[in-house]
Amino acid sequence: MDDCCSAGDEPNGRSGDGNERYDAVFDERFAKRIARQYAKRGLTSPERRIVDYLVDEIGVDGARVLEIGGGVGELQLALLERGASSTVNLELSAAYESTARRLASEAGVADRMTRTVGVDLAERPDAVGTADIVVLHRVVCCYPDAERLLSAAADRATRALVFSHPPRNLFSRAGAVAVNLMMRLVGRSYRGFIHSPDAMVSVLSAHGMRPDYRHRDLSWCIVGARR
Numbered sequence: 001m002d003d004c005c006s007a008g009d010e011p012n013g014r015s016g017d018g019n020e021r022y023d024a025v026f027d028e029r030f031a032k033r034i035a036r037q038y039a040k041r042g043l044t045s046p047e048r049r050i051v052d053y054l055v056d057e058i059g060v061d062g063a064r065v066l067e068i069g070g071g072v073g074e075l076q077l078a079l080l081e082r083g084a085s086s087t088v089n090l091e092l093s094a095a096y097e098s099t100a101r102r103l104a105s106e107a108g109v110a111d112r113m114t115r116t117v118g119v120d121l122a123e124r125p126d127a128v129g130t131a132d133i134v135v136l137h138r139v140v141c142c143y144p145d146a147e148r149l150l151s152a153a154a155d156r157a158t159r160a161l162v163f164s165h166p167p168r169n170l171f172s173r174a175g176a177v178a179v180n181l182m183m184r185l186v187g188r189s190y191r192g193f194i195h196s197p198d199a200m201v202s203v204l205s206a207h208g209m210r211p212d213y214r215h216r217d218l219s220w221c222i223v224g225a226r227r
């Protein structure tokens with residue numbers, strides 16, 4: 001898999017021990033590795049596809065962007081460079097913050113980026129205002145109730161929403177079993193998930209959005225929808 005979680009099947013209920021389950025996996029070491037990769041190679045291929053969809057199909061000039069689980073903020077930096085007016089990032093792990101602040105400062109856009117730690121959008125959908133564009137990259141596979149998370153995210157999006165998810169196939173399921181077993185053996189409560197792609201897309205439609213972009217490769221599927 002890519003740099004998100006690996007994934008497993010959806011549980012019947014929620015699991016985990018609060019934000020600590022993310023802090024243990026997405027730590028400062030992880031954040032610095034992502035920042036090094038970004039400095040060396042720029043955006044990944046899935047990230048470029050997300051940016052291209054938003055720039056070419058939706059338009060980002062003057063847009064307010066909300067990213068759920070944006071990590072060190074590389075997608076936000078790219079969208080600000082292409083004309084977005086501001087970004088807000090909601091993050092469950094605090095480990096990204098120092099690296100994200102450094103990247104924003106180096107890019108000269110720290111005053112246009114707002115970062116909030118510890119807010120679970122699915123649990124507190126009114127904790128953040130609406131945005132023109134909402135982005136969830138490498139996020140739904142890390143959350144047990146993707147439909148609830150996407151419902152809250154769709155309600156925040158006034159123009160468009162784009163999210164990525166691992167393909168649902170035998171390869172991803174096998175990888176999920178291995179990774180989640182390893183997490184259990186080392187005593188970590190974090191688990192990854194492979195959710196139904198059709199069910200996730202249906203959530204967007206139910207919340208007044210029209211899915212108009214879908215791309216699939218070996219590692220990531222991208223779904224774009226507009227209001």
